[in-house]
Amino acid sequence: MLLAVDIGNTKIKAAVFEDDVLLERFVFDKNDTAVTIENIFKSYTEITVSVISSVGKDAPELLLELEKRGRLVIIDRDLKYPFTNKYATPATLGVDRMVLSAGTVLLYPGKNRLVIDAGTCVTYDFIDSNDNYLGGAISPGLQLRYNAMHNFTAKLPLLYPEMPKEYIGDTTAGSMHSGVVNGMLHELEGFVRQYNEQYQELTIILTGGDADFLAKRLKNTIFANSNFLLESLNLLYLYTITND
Structure with a gap:
């Protein structure tokens, strides 16, 4: 075990x-x-x-x-990974992003793959069908967006993720929920649309603490798995012991 x-x-x-x-x-x-x-x-x-x-x-x-x-x-950057790292600054690439990318390669071979980790920050990592890691994006997660509005303004309250009842907020709290949650959903769908336009047969994995909250509201076809990083750790270990 x-x-x-x-x-x-x-x-x-x-x-x-x-x-x-x-x-x-x-x-x-x-x-x-x-x-x-x-x-x-x-x-x-x-x-x-x-x-x-x-x-x-x-x-x-x-x-x-x-x-x-x-x-x-x-797990560190010196481990053997099942992809070619083409990140321009490989020494700055987070190990968590490398682990998630390894998991997508091992689970979905021969595909263009985008793994989205919706946690404290939202990370986007793309690995093409030839197993080249190309990079992605990083943006603030849901709670960070709420925290920023509260911490850097005089009167906005500290809120926590909640699906807005309407996209037009008729209260301050409602407006903040609409801005944060709908803003995140539009961001996710926008990134997915861009990748789909350039890369065919795109496999999308959504993970992280907010994965289940967001997946129910997304229109795109994705695999939502909040345990994917842990599963990727296990897969990467099994890969390393068979490829020494």
């Missing part, structure tokens, strides 16, 4: 895998690390490998806990 761990900007997410099957998923705060890891290994005594990637701040307590319990693999 394998434990995949993703240290995000706000939460730690983990999942237990047996081969390519996800058995259970966990989401926890960093100050709950010791208790959560203890409970996971008590429930799944056959875990022998932990695979970890991080975009957030280091979590030394988590690394120490995992090192005590078997083999620990930390």
Whole structure:
């Protein structure tokens, strides 16, 4: 068994895998690390490998806990990936984006692929049908947009994602929800339209904490999977051990 761990900007997410099957998923705060890891290994005594990637701040307590319990693999840019990285500044490309791209290549071979991660930030990553990683885009996520309006104005309230009742907001809160949520949906659909115009047979994967919230409102055909980064970690590990 394998434990995949993703240290995000706000939460730690983990999942237990047996081969390519996800058995259970966990989401926890960093100050709950010791208790959560203890409970996971008590429930799944056959875990022998932990695979970890991080975009957030280091979590030394988590690394120490995992090192005590078997083999620990930390995913970095030096790993063997199943695509050719053509990013102009490869040293600045986030490991999370590389992991997601690897997952799309391994799950959808021979396709043009766009993976969208709707989390704290929204990242767009494109890999063509020849397995060339070309890049993408980064923009603020839903909550960041709400936070920015609250923090950089004098009177706008702090709100949280909520689907607007109408696209014409008739209150301040309604106007903010319309601007943030509809703005995000228009952004997503605009990017997808641009890629579709240039690349045929485009496979689109939507993941991240806001994936389910957004997927229900999108008109385009996409695969929505909020666990895709964890699944990609597992797939990438299986790929590396068979391609050493």
